[in-house]
Amino acid sequence: MLVTMKEILEVAQRNKFAVPAFNTSSSMILKGVMEACEEKLAPVIIAIHPDELSFTNESFVAAVREEAHKASIPVCIHLDHGSSFQQVVRAIACGFTSVMIDSSTYSFEQNIEITQKIVELAHAAGVSVEAELGTIGATGNGGEAGTEDIIFTNPNDVETFVTATKVDTLAIAIGTAHGIYPKDKRPKLRLDLLKEITSRTSIPLVLHGGSDNPDNEIAEAVELGVSKINISSDIKKAFYNKCREVLQDLSLREPNAIYPPCIESMKQVIYQKIDLFKDANRAHLYR
Numbered sequence: 001m002l003v004t005m006k007e008i009l010e011v012a013q014r015n016k017f018a019v020p021a022f023n024t025s026s027s028m029i030l031k032g033v034m035e036a037c038e039e040k041l042a043p044v045i046i047a048i049h050p051d052e053l054s055f056t057n058e059s060f061v062a063a064v065r066e067e068a069h070k071a072s073i074p075v076c077i078h079l080d081h082g083s084s085f086q087q088v089v090r091a092i093a094c095g096f097t098s099v100m101i102d103s104s105t106y107s108f109e110q111n112i113e114i115t116q117k118i119v120e121l122a123h124a125a126g127v128s129v130e131a132e133l134g135t136i137g138a139t140g141n142g143g144e145a146g147t148e149d150i151i152f153t154n155p156n157d158v159e160t161f162v163t164a165t166k167v168d169t170l171a172i173a174i175g176t177a178h179g180i181y182p183k184d185k186r187p188k189l190r191l192d193l194l195k196e197i198t199s200r201t202s203i204p205l206v207l208h209g210g211s212d213n214p215d216n217e218i219a220e221a222v223e224l225g226v227s228k229i230n231i232s233s234d235i236k237k238a239f240y241n242k243c244r245e246v247l248q249d250l251s252l253r254e255p256n257a258i259y260p261p262c263i264e265s266m267k268q269v270i271y272q273k274i275d276l277f278k279d280a281n282r283a284h285l286y287r
Contacts (some may be wrong), residue, residue: 001075001286005128005228006099006168008043008076011285012227015218017278018207021045021078022270023232025052027063027116028255030240032263034067034075036270041283043073045082045098049231050087058094064093073283078130088118092125100171104132108157115165123166131162134173136208145240150175158200160241167229169204172197173223176209189217191224198225206230215276222277231273239266 012019014043022033024046037044045065048056061077063238068075078098079091088099101118115131120128134153153172162170174190174197197205205277207218218229242265252258274280 001051001071001073001270002051002065002097003074003126003131004126005045005076005078005126007286008045008074009227011167012043012279012282013225015285016225017282018222018226018229019043019045019076019279020231020270020273020277021047021206021228022235023047023049023052023080023230024064025049025056027060029235029266030064032066032239032266033235033270035079035263036073036267037073037274038071040098040271040274040280041073041077042274042279043282043286044279045076045078045228047078047232048091050082050095053079053087053091054199056180056284059095061096065131074198074286076128085117085121088122092127096127098128098168100130100131102132102171104135104151104171108161112161113162115161115167119166125184128168130169130171130206131165131167132171132173132208136171136173142270150177152190153197155193155196155200158197162201162203167203169206170201171206171208174207176207176213184284189213189221191217193221194221194224194226196232202226203255218276222229227265229273229277234273235266238269241265 016287023034024030072223076098077096079096079100081102082088082100083102091099099122101115103114119129135151150173174193175188192245205225206228207226208230242262246258246261
């Protein structure tokens with residue numbers, strides 16, 4: 001069942017669970033994500049970054065749309081961290097049901113202006129829009145960009161921004177970073193800040209950089225109102241670590257011999273995230 005971000009997150013917000021947004025850039029990763037979510041009856045967001053879309057091209061989005069239409073669970077196809085008008089237009093044209101415009105490194109006024117234009121375009125096409133206030137950090141090994149220093153979301157800006165832009169969902173900065181954290185750097189979520197932000201807006205909130213964070217903090221963030229959590233590095237780490245192990249056998253060359261154990265290893269991480277986000281057995285809420 002193919003749905004928009006607005007449709008998938010309104011239910012999640014109302015029922016206090018978070019929908020995982022798994023970054024998906026190959027047919028093998030798509031297979032594992034869809035299998036695991038179908039098995040767990042868990043709504044899912046297939047997130048594709050512009051860099052990933054440049055690699056996979058529009059034909060991959062067509063395949064994701066086909067899987068979504070066949071699925072018994074709600075599936076949203078989301079452009080992750082779109083940074084330009086052109087990237088958003090491309091995503092809408094090839095069938096995404098949700099787009100993110102990330103103008104968080106611009107001034108507050110410029111962020112509003114850019115987001116307003118994207119919202120006007122996307123809403124006319126029936127596509128949901130996510131924006132970002134504050135900046136997500138970078139560990140140096142994530143697939144998406146981040147900033148060296150995290151700029152926390154200012155709660156005083158939230159209501160003004162949401163009212164001015166009419167955005168459907170908002171990514172906030174409360175201490176996360178993209179990628180897997182080095183041993184000498186551990187994340188610490190500002191849950192006090194999250195509480196303040198949720199008191200300023202009624203739209204669903206998004207947590208980027210959800211990989212490698214302590215489970216107890218993520219669980220509490222869901223309880224406090226986060227409705228979407230982005231996961232990329234955790235599932236790719238599981239998949240490719242297993243690939244490296246499997247490929248030690250130099251006689252293997254067939255994909256159906258190499259990839260099934262890699263997919264299975266990744267699915268174990270997906271199951272854990274679904275349970276942590278309280279996303280399991282929620283598909284019936286959309287019928």
